[in-house]
Amino acid sequence: MATNNGLNASELRDSLQKLATREGIRSWDLGAACSDDCSVQVDRGEAKQLKASQRSSITVRVWNNDGLVGITSTTDLSDPGLEQALVGAHEASRFGNPDDIPHFSPLAKAPLPELNRPLKERRGILPLLETLREAEADLLSRHPSIQTVPYNGLAESLSQSLYLNSDGALREMQRTQASLYLYARAEETGRKPRSGGALRLGLGSAELDIAGCVDEAVVRTVSHLAYQPIETGTYNVCFTPEAFLSLLGAFSSMFNARSVLDGVSLSKRESIDESLAVPFLSLHDDGLHPGHISAAAFDGEGTPTNNLCLIDRGKLKSFLHSEATARAFNVKPTGHAGLGAKVSVGPDWFVLSTSEGCSSGNNLDQSTEKDTFVLIEDLSALHAGVKATQGSFSLPFDGWLVKGGERISVEAATVAGDIRTVLNSILHLETNCEITHRGVSPHVWVEGLSITGEA
Amino acid sequence: MTDVFSNQWRDLLETLLNRGARAGSDLVEVFLERTNHVGVLAEQDQITSVNPSFAKGAGLRVFLGGRDGFVSTNDLSQEGLTRALDQALAMLGLEVQSLSSSADRFNGLNSLIDHGDTKNDWLNRCPTLVSASQRLLEGTSELDRIGQHLQVRRGSYSRDWQEVLVAASDGTFARDIRLHQSTGLSVLAADGDHRSSVGRRYGSTDRPDDLLQWNVETSAAEVCQSAGTMLRAEYVDAGQMPVVLANRFGGVIFHEACGHLLETTQIERGTTPFADQVGSLIAHPSVTAVDEGLSGGSFGSLSMDDEGMEPQRTVLIKDGVLQRFISDRAGELRTGHQRTGSGRRQSHAYAAASRMRNTFIAAGPHKPKDLLASVDRGLYCKAMGGGSVGPTGQFNFSVEEGYLIEDGQLTKPVKGATLIGDAKEVMPRISMCADDLELAAGFCGSVSGSVFVTVGQPHIKVDSITVGGR
Numbered sequence: 001m002a003t004n005n006g007l008n009a010s011e012l013r014d015s016l017q018k019l020a021t022r023e024g025i026r027s028w029d030l031g032a033a034c035s036d037d038c039s040v041q042v043d044r045g046e047a048k049q050l051k052a053s054q055r056s057s058i059t060v061r062v063w064n065n066d067g068l069v070g071i072t073s074t075t076d077l078s079d080p081g082l083e084q085a086l087v088g089a090h091e092a093s094r095f096g097n098p099d100d101i102p103h104f105s106p107l108a109k110a111p112l113p114e115l116n117r118p119l120k121e122r123r124g125i126l127p128l129l130e131t132l133r134e135a136e137a138d139l140l141s142r143h144p145s146i147q148t149v150p151y152n153g154l155a156e157s158l159s160q161s162l163y164l165n166s167d168g169a170l171r172e173m174q175r176t177q178a179s180l181y182l183y184a185r186a187e188e189t190g191r192k193p194r195s196g197g198a199l200r201l202g203l204g205s206a207e208l209d210i211a212g213c214v215d216e217a218v219v220r221t222v223s224h225l226a227y228q229p230i231e232t233g234t235y236n237v238c239f240t241p242e243a244f245l246s247l248l249g250a251f252s253s254m255f256n257a258r259s260v261l262d263g264v265s266l267s268k269r270e271s272i273d274e275s276l277a278v279p280f281l282s283l284h285d286d287g288l289h290p291g292h293i294s295a296a297a298f299d300g301e302g303t304p305t306n307n308l309c310l311i312d313r314g315k316l317k318s319f320l321h322s323e324a325t326a327r328a329f330n331v332k333p334t335g336h337a338g339l340g341a342k343v344s345v346g347p348d349w350f351v352l353s354t355s356e357g358c359s360s361g362n363n364l365d366q367s368t369e370k371d372t373f374v375l376i377e378d379l380s381a382l383h384a385g386v387k388a389t390q391g392s393f394s395l396p397f398d399g400w401l402v403k404g405g406e407r408i409s410v411e412a413a414t415v416a417g418d419i420r421t422v423l424n425s426i427l428h429l430e431t432n433c434e435i436t437h438r439g440v441s442p443h444v445w446v447e448g449l450s451i452t453g454e455a
Numbered sequence: 456m457t458d459v460f461s462n463q464w465r466d467l468l469e470t471l472l473n474r475g476a477r478a479g480s481d482l483v484e485v486f487l488e489r490t491n492h493v494g495v496l497a498e499q500d501q502i503t504s505v506n507p508s509f510a511k512g513a514g515l516r517v518f519l520g521g522r523d524g525f526v527s528t529n530d531l532s533q534e535g536l537t538r539a540l541d542q543a544l545a546m547l548g549l550e551v552q553s554l555s556s557s558a559d560r561f562n563g564l565n566s567l568i569d570h571g572d573t574k575n576d577w578l579n580r581c582p583t584l585v586s587a588s589q590r591l592l593e594g595t596s597e598l599d600r601i602g603q604h605l606q607v608r609r610g611s612y613s614r615d616w617q618e619v620l621v622a623a624s625d626g627t628f629a630r631d632i633r634l635h636q637s638t639g640l641s642v643l644a645a646d647g648d649h650r651s652s653v654g655r656r657y658g659s660t661d662r663p664d665d666l667l668q669w670n671v672e673t674s675a676a677e678v679c680q681s682a683g684t685m686l687r688a689e690y691v692d693a694g695q696m697p698v699v700l701a702n703r704f705g706g707v708i709f710h711e712a713c714g715h716l717l718e719t720t721q722i723e724r725g726t727t728p729f730a731d732q733v734g735s736l737i738a739h740p741s742v743t744a745v746d747e748g749l750s751g752g753s754f755g756s757l758s759m760d761d762e763g764m765e766p767q768r769t770v771l772i773k774d775g776v777l778q779r780f781i782s783d784r785a786g787e788l789r790t791g792h793q794r795t796g797s798g799r800r801q802s803h804a805y806a807a808a809s810r811m812r813n814t815f816i817a818a819g820p821h822k823p824k825d826l827l828a829s830v831d832r833g834l835y836c837k838a839m840g841g842g843s844v845g846p847t848g849q850f851n852f853s854v855e856e857g858y859l860i861e862d863g864q865l866t867k868p869v870k871g872a873t874l875i876g877d878a879k880e881v882m883p884r885i886s887m888c889a890d891d892l893e894l895a896a897g898f899c900g901s902v903s904g905s906v907f908v909t910v911g912q913p914h915i916k917v918d919s920i921t922v923g924g925r
Contacts, residue, residue: 043723046521049785050546053527053804054539057510073508075529081509088507095495095505095584125546150724150846185726185846192877193728193847232693262498263607264643264652342496342504384841384853385873389643389652392690394873394923396851412849414873414923416693452693452923 006160007034007056007077009172013164015079016060019086020166027063028086029104029165031300031339032056032077038122039155040129042136044148047129058082059339061102062089068096071341092341102343105323105333108169108302113288115297119158120176120204128154128205132180135210139182142218145225149217151183151197156205163302163339171298178205182217186225192411194227196220196398201293201437220377223400227409230401230453236373236427237415237449238366238402241434241441243376245350247393248283249438250386251419255285255310255318257325258345264389266420267316269329276316277423280358283311285320287335287348291435295349300339305348308334313355320345350439354429362428364445368405374451375400375407376415391418413453422446458511460487460620460630462567467533468622469564471540475517476561476624478549482518483540484623484784486761487511487531488803490616491578497591497610500599505584512803517543521789525806564628570758571618571632578616580663581634587612590666594640597675603683607643609654612636612666615907621763629763635754635907636665637896640674644682651685651870653678653838653855658754658896660907665752681838681856684868691857691869691924697833698874698917699826699860703895704839706910708917709744709816710899711842711850712878717746717771718797718809719786720902726846728879732777738882740775741819748796748812754896755812755908757796762807766796771814775883783809801904808903815911819888823914826887828863834872834922835860844878851875873923881920889914 012032020028038052059073060082070093074085132154139149156178163171183197198216202208239247251266254276259265267276277283287295287305298304301323309317321329322337322345338344354360366375376399385395394416400407427445434441468485475483489511496504513536514527524546526539541551582590591610598608615635622628641654655678659665700708721727729737738744748757748766757766762784770778782790783798786809798807827835835858842852854872858865894911 048522048723049806050522050524051526051806052524052542052546054529055512055527055804056529071506073506075510075512077529084509088509092505092507092584095502095588097501097503099501100503148725150726183846195846340504341506380845381841381843381851381853381873384843384851387652387871390650392871394853394871394925396849396873396875396923412875412877412921414693414851414875414921416690416871416873416923416925450693450925452921454695454921 007032007162009162009164009170013170015082016086017166019083023086023090025062025090027166029061029163030058031163032058033159033161035157035159037155037157038125038128039153040125040132041153042129042132045133045137050125050129052125058085060085060089061339062086062093064090064093067101068093068098069101069341070094070096096341100324100342102324104165104167104169105301105303107304107333108165110304112297112304113306115288115295117175117203117295119174120206122156122158122176123205128156131205131210135180135182135214139184139214139217143186143222145186145188146184146221147187149182149184152181154180154205163298163300165302169302171302173297176204177293178202178208180208180210180213182213184217184221186221188225194221194224196224199437203293224398224409227411230410230413230451232452234448235451237376237446238373239376239444239446241443242436242438243379244352244444245436245438245441246379246382248350249347250382250393251388252347253388255320255347256345257319257321257329258343260319261325261328266391271316273315275314277311277314278426279314280355280360281311281314281423281426281429282353282355284309284351285347285349286351289349289351289440291440292349299335299337301333301337301343303333303335303337305335313358320347352441353433360428362445364428365430366443369402370405372403374410375402391420393417393419411454413451416450416452458489460489460618464620465564471536472622472624473561474551475540475544478544478551480517480519480544480547480549482624484516484621484762486514486803487620488513489618492616493584493614495584495587495591495612497588497595499608500592500595502588502592510802513539514803514806515539515543516806517547518788519547519549522547523785523806527804561624562626564622565626566628568629571630574632574634577632577634577663581614582666587666590669590671593671594675597671598640598642598679601675602642602679604644604646604686605642606645609641611639619761621761623763627763629759631758634661634663636662638666638669640678642678642682644686646686649686651682653682653685656896658907659752660754660756662752685856685870688868688870691834691872691922693922693924695919696922697830698836698920698922699830699833700836700912700915700917701838702889702891702913703893704910705836705915706815706895706912707839707842707852709912710811710814710910711844711852712876712881713744714746714811714814715844715901716848716878717780718811719780719782719790719792720808722780722790723786728848729777733779735777736775737777738772738775739885741888742772742775742882742885743817744772744815745770745817746781746811746814750813750894750909753813753894753909757812760796760798761800762798764794764796764798766812769795781809781811783807799903799906801906805903808901810901810903810906811899811908813894813909813911815892815894816888816913816915818890818892818913821887821889823889823891826889826914826916827860827865829887829916830860831862833860835865848878849875850878871924875921875923881917884918884920885915886918887916
């Protein structure tokens with residue numbers, strides 16, 4: 001079913017239908033993925049590890065005669081593997097939850113949006129190695145304090161995914177993707193080592209902005225060499241687009257209908273149309289955005305991806321939905337589902353902006369502001385320092401104390417707060433929106449956050 | 456070829472290894488894997504998700520000089536494995552067309568060392584879905600019985616069964632069956648604007664009947680007590696202060712602050728300050744630290760590592776002096792530190808790397824109350840969350856359940872604390888170790904994926920550390 005050329009949807013469907021008929025299963029669906037990847041790492045000009053993989057997997061979901069759902073995943077796409085998965089799913093269906101039965105998405109056969117993501121030629125591992133060697137050498141030559149690039153990698157992949165169901169839905173998608181990351185380490189005599197890095201994504205390795213990645217990694221690393229401790233206290237904070245999107249992403253359960261139904265979201269069913277943020281803030285989840293390299297035209301249930309408004313003028317307008325949560329809320333699924341016995345829901349690509357026709361009343365600009373503030377470039381340890389169910393966070397960060405326009409790199413500090421307070425304490429969203437690998441956002445100014453340093 | 460890994464694979468594996476040797480590689484390693492996983496989730500008083508999954512695959516690694524090429528595949532046919540091997544060889548510029556006649560580079564596989572021969576029935580001895588579901592529902596029911604203000608009650612069970620076969624052109628030929636099970640309870644308590652979320656996980660290795668032995672009442676009581684205490688806790692006042700860390704999962708401080716920096720992968724990357732410090736005092740003389748794969752039933756225990764080597768007990772630090780590093784095959788090749796049976800990987804999709812197993816600070820002479828009594832004003836960390844360490848040795852981890860220490864006594868509970876620091880500075884500040892060493896199960900994510908580990912320690916006192924909060 002999976003060959004060197006990828007998955008064969010028709011063969012998969014025929015095989016599964018035959019097995020399902022034999023087992024007396026009338027309704028089933030299937031998600032499958034297949035990928036062919038390679039990546040390289042270097043260490044001071046020498047190839048360190050070269051990697052390649054061919055992976056395939058399927059997830060089969062079946063409805064038994066009582067209407068209950070079971071699911072099984074396998075990496076074995078042979079006929080015996082498929083049989084094992086189908087029989088396993090049938091057995092698991094005995095444990096299906098009668099109070100929360102997923103159905104096929106009503107949009108699983110709806111037209112898909114156009115996605116302009118042409119497949120790019122893969123160059124192969126040895127050209128990747130040469131490119132990465134050159135990038136590393138370039139980076140190492142830029143500053144005497146940069147002696148290693150301990151985390152680096154250049155990768156390219158071809159992946160295929162599909163969704164099928166016994167009702168005749170068939171979704172299929174192929175994409176290529178490439179990534180480059182360079183995280184350098186710099187050290188000066190008698191001072192602590194500092195690090196910084198950059199990441200670039202592209203549809204193919206030939207179109208990656210390698211020079212831009214090197215430049216950014218150098219600037220980020222070198223700019224932190226002259227660090228100083230920061231005094232513990234309360235500061236106005238400006239988040240870079242990447243930092244704010246990572247914070248928002250850690251609290252995405254606010255927008256997640258599954259989390260709302262499960263009682264683990266800060267939002268409730270009745271939160272729609274309530275004020276969640278300052279009125280000049282709008283937030284969309286736009287999985288089709290041209291800057292989203294990994295865009296997919298459909299989700300795990302086959303529902304088309306679309307541009308969904310989550311916050312308009314500070315008010316919560318919609319949740320992210322699977323088929324089951326959409327049915328519970330009497331709305332349409334939004335194209336954010338996985339595939340499971342209990343279907344997960346997640347965001348695709350946040351786009352944060354100033355609401356049309358609204359103003360913060362401020363004109364703050366992190367590049368020219370003279371009053372003291374903290375510029376947060378990157379947040380760490382979100383998996384540990386965020387309490388999504390409580391709204392609180394306490395996170396280490398990389399950034400600067402900016403005084404009179406002068407930037408002083410901050411040594412070892414944390415920022416703490418509550419996401420609801422943050423969203424309602426936003427002073428200003430700068431004009432220029434940046435496309436990052438996490439989404440789109442301007443620099444975001446927030447009033448009065450707790451910063452803890454060593455001083 | 457049979458699915459079950461056995462001596463029947465010898466001929467095929469020898470053919471592959473001979474092919475790799477004749478192409479001019481220094482060493483070829485083949486890792487075969489089959490897994491059978493199930494996850495069960497109970498919410499409130501219902502089973503809401505049962506997720507079985509099966510996987511099989513191979514990871515093939517070829518060494519040449521200081522480099523290695525690694526290819527993973529789900530295709531275990533002879534054609535699939537040969538294709539993967541040839542791809543790995545080609546990465547290093549080795550071509551099968553130029554096969555040399557140097558057959559002496561590979562002298563055949565040794566006799567199979569089968570660590571799994573007494574474990575073949577373990578999968579069948581594990582709890583059925585019915586009994587696992589029933590146990591979880593007992594757990595959520597007990598939470599309901601004793602908890603207050605509980606908005607969400609969850610129980611989860613995970614069973615990971617794995618069969619592996621490792622063969623390498625140095626003759627290594629070994630098989631094992633691993634069984635990891637974990638059970639967790641978690642709650643979200645809510646009362647008006649006050650909220651607390653608390654979870655605890657219990658894990659074991661190689662104990663098929665572990666779930667049946669699970670003490671539901673004790674686990675539920677621990678979770679409910681913590682959630683109740685933290686529900687109205689105030690945010691911690693941030694700053695520099697002395698900290699006492701509880702035993703068991705408090706060991707995450709050593710895991711993050713120092714353990715990762717003693718893996719040879721960190722020497723290879725140039726990211727450990729301890730690279731040339733063997734024999735030097737790097738921690739307070741009260742600190743002795745060990746990493747081993749031998750503690751019976753502990754989550755990080757192994758019969759063999761993922762390179763086929765039996766694990767050693769590795770004393771990392773003795774009385775504050777660095778003794779040695781945790782090393783795998785590539786680490787030994789590239790850094791000269793001898794292998795310690797620490798080559799670990801999440802699955803066939805990852806090349807093995809030097810990774811911690813059961814890692815702990817050894818017990819000291821003090822009583823826990825002595826540590827508290829020595830602090831005028833500080834923080835007691837009873838339960839820890841996750842943590843991480845960066846490329847400069849800066850570590851951080853969150854405190855799930857904390858209390859103020861005032862005049863040597865525990866006083867009010869506090870929340871929202873994050874500890875940050877630098878290994879080189881913090882290790883000398885661990886000045887007191889108590890006599891109550893205990894281990895706790897966890898997962899560690901790093902270069903070779905997520906692996907089962909235990910962390911552990913007795914109660915310890917850190918003289919000064921940065922506590923982030925509000």
